Amino acid sequence: MSYVAGKELRIVGFLCNWCSYGGADTAGVGRFKQPTDLRIIRVPCSGRVNPLFVVKALLNGADGVLVSGCHPRDCHYSDGNFYARRRLEMLKRLLPFLGIDERRFHYTWVSASEGARWKNVVTDFTKAIHNLGPLHHKEEKTE
Amino acid sequence: MTIEKLKEAARKILPEVDVVIGYRQGFDPLHATPYFMTKPEQVDQLIWNSLCVQNLCSYLPFLKGKVGVIVKGCDSRTIVQYMQEKLIVRENVKVIGVPCLRVISVKKVLAAINQQSVKEVTFEGENIVVKTPEGQKTIPLADVAPRKCVTCQLATPLQYDVLAGEGIQSNKPQDTFEETKEFEKLSLEERRAYWEKEFDRCIRCYACRNACPMCICQDKCIAESRDPHWTSQRANVTEKFMFHMIHGLHLAGRCISCEECERVCPMDIPVAKIKKKISMDLKELFGYEAGMNPDDTPPMYVFKVEEATIEEHEL
Amino acid sequence: MADTGFLPKEKLNTLLEALSKKLQVFVPVLEGDVVLFRRFASGVTLCLTRPANLPPKGILFPQSETLFNFNFKKDPEDLKKSSLELKENLDFVPTIIFGGRPCDAQGFRIYDRVYLETDTADPYYKGRREKTTIITLTCNAPSPGCFCTSVGRGPAESDGSDLMMTEMEKGYFFEPMTEKGEEILKDSLFEDGSAYKQQAQKAHEKVSALVKKPFATLEGTPEKLLSLFDNNQFWEGEAAKCISCGACTYLCPTCYCFNITDEEVGNTGERIRSWDACMFFHFTLEASSHNPRQNKHQRLKNRVGHKFSYYPKKYNGVIACCGCGRCIRYCPMSVDISGIVAHAQGA
């Protein structure tokens, strides 16, 4: 069951291996109570996140997508998250142009030690998505 | 006359190159078509007028050897971008620049004449005169100009080895992305509905991709690949939407706004609108315009430690 | 029963309303700047003034369709084991395609030989084809690029149509070609059309004479094209401006090639058939990375060859081109197939 009242929604999280995934782990070890809507996909670096990953998820059933990497200047590969920031910012601006609420996509930075911060990010993002409700997908036929 | 100068330039360059690409009359008087000249006598059929719409630079990455090409101001950004991405060897391309104030949108002309067959086309001052079986129609060129011409700043190409004529100044206002901003005033639901309706018509012919000068990996495009499996062959809106996102996002910082994608769409889908939006954001965020300077690095390939224009997003 | 019928213009909508109560009716409508076929419903505005940009071929041969669904079922006794179930759907809805042009209907005749008149008939096409009535509208003016009279057809050629209508000043003159067409004419909305027959015929002849003639005859062309097969210079020249997209094939009423791909999610999935185009690099790309048509001129050669040489050689001289001109009209680079054929004849 979701932490947030109501039906669980589908949220996809792309977390970098070095910081944010560790942060999520720290939150788990710390036994912080977190909503369970998020499905985590571990990536080597936020720089690995192709904006099309986000688009594909949103078009194919996700109600929200969260990308989280190391804080700027803390990237394990020194500058992957700097590139990510530019790409993801472009995407954040493009989504509403296509009619997808930009609040369904969030990118942020969480370090491995920030278990509490991770908990807050997940909780707040999940709440935001629940406020927006499911991203409706019409049943489509191939013909 | 520009055409005489173009012919002269083409004749002069032909011995140095394998082929010169220009324009000739197409299947009817309203259509010009790319013309690949290898012999001097072919130069006689070269034409130059507002019907010469295609971006001929798009052929360059696929051609071997030395090539001469006729290039309008807007198209010249293609050359710049190719240089930037090292997709051409500049020395192997002889650019015949041609000053140009405006081309026409064939689609707009056809809409103005009820899609009739065209018997004759002439230009009188700032008008295009089209003769059809139903009679003759005089249309101001400004009314049938494609979007890119309305705010064109490149009446003279950025790159050329020979210029057919005198360099001229643009007489158009700067692009303020009015159309994009206007569209953004619609509600989210309206925008979503708009794109779903437009993309629903897409037949996945990939004309937009193949005509795109920057879509150089079109034979290996992930839109058709099974591995990675980005899209299926289902003909539904989701898949079509996804394809156009692939096209748009792969061009972020590379799209040189020639709008060939939209011109060639047989289903009249305003695909350049997405690219225009991306261009607007790039300009706002990074002050960047693709295809202006061969020494630039596209904004997606660089970063600043402190990004003055990007704020942290709060939840 | 009358041999022919007449329907006043103001009654056309009434007819379509009545027909659409019984079956699904597709009509040409204007969307954006293009005409395409959509389901008729109240309030839909027809566009009959020009041929549709996209021919109605997708109604019988959808851009994509499910050939069958598959379902892996886990054995509850032994979870390592699973059984497999296939499910095909061959139920098709009775349909009318209204307001296509004669060339559109002839496109289906090109399909018929390949999809029906074989020992392995295509059940999907066959199922739809048998349940579909095609009502065409003869052309009253040629469109840019069309050349139907040069490929042995014409703006009022009846082959493939069940019922053909011709626009008159105050209404439409209807002429049935098949029993399916006669069935439609039984509707009491139709008046006797015999008075208009001659007038319609004259109109047809008049338009026929206006259609562009890029070549006088196609006699010997299939052989000529074959003899040019190894002439790379010719084909490279013709294909130089081609950008190898699929606009020509997807807009072509006679192009019938397809792809088959599987899609799977979890334990279920489907095998999909979708339009494919011989102009695409991957069309003939083999797993070994060998590609018999790796250059665009080879692909264009196949497209022209198929229509003007291979198909007629296989099917009694019938040209697999209906001359509708769409591939010319909407080609991004104005590649002109009729011009290529003419050049080949003279090469």
Add this chain to the structure above:
Amino acid sequence: MSSIHNPYLPELATVIKIIDETPNIKSFQVVLNDPEKMKSFTFEPGQVGQLSLFGVGESTFVINSPPTRMEYLQFSVMKAGEVTSALHELAEGDQVGVRAPLGNWFPYAHMKGKKILFIGGGIGLAPLRTLILFMLDNRADYGDITIIYGARTPNDLCYKDELKEWEARPDVNMILTVDNEFPGWVKRVGLVPNVLKELAPSPENTVAITCGPPIMIKFTLQALSALKFDDEQIITTLEKRMKCGIGICGRCNIGTMYVCKDGPVFSLTQLKELPAEL
């Protein structure tokens, strides 16, 4: 299920045995799940089938077991693309789909009483295997049988057990070759077309049947012609990217001929009448 025959609908089948032939070739022995259909299944040597892996796709392979041995249908698969790679992941007992038989076959009726020369390379032995086994099962109908078979290395030779059997048979003349010297290999070394030239078999009353990689076929055809084989005496099988398998989908054509339906078996005479697009 409807009563209309649906040529796109595969028969469900089970993989009963998988044989590792070479590092990148596996053979799959398959039986149709419906015992009645398996019992009534007939085909001719050289015909192909579409093997389905649901969720991945279909690919065309020759049925390389002979019609004289109908306990199962065997397909040999070289790992190359999406479907073949997935097939290589199969385990015995797994479910597949089969659409077969498709295409034409070797004109064996016209080969009766003649000497038969098989020339194969690599996985190209698969279609020949059908006919070899078929002929060995009807041995009296044919004259001398010679098999020239080569591969890059000894490890790349398919059907190793059968090769040994055939070598041991007095009524088969078996010549094995590998492209380059290889530790432990004491038999011939050399490319198949070169070995063919060295052996210089007489064309008299002989039919040559060849299959292998395109480059081998090209030089083998040249070598056979140099040995004065008539085009009519030379038979080969072709391969193309295929989808429908019934001559509709349009990609495997060479001019008017569809390799899936009008082929895959062609005589050199027929091949020469077709445009050169292989």
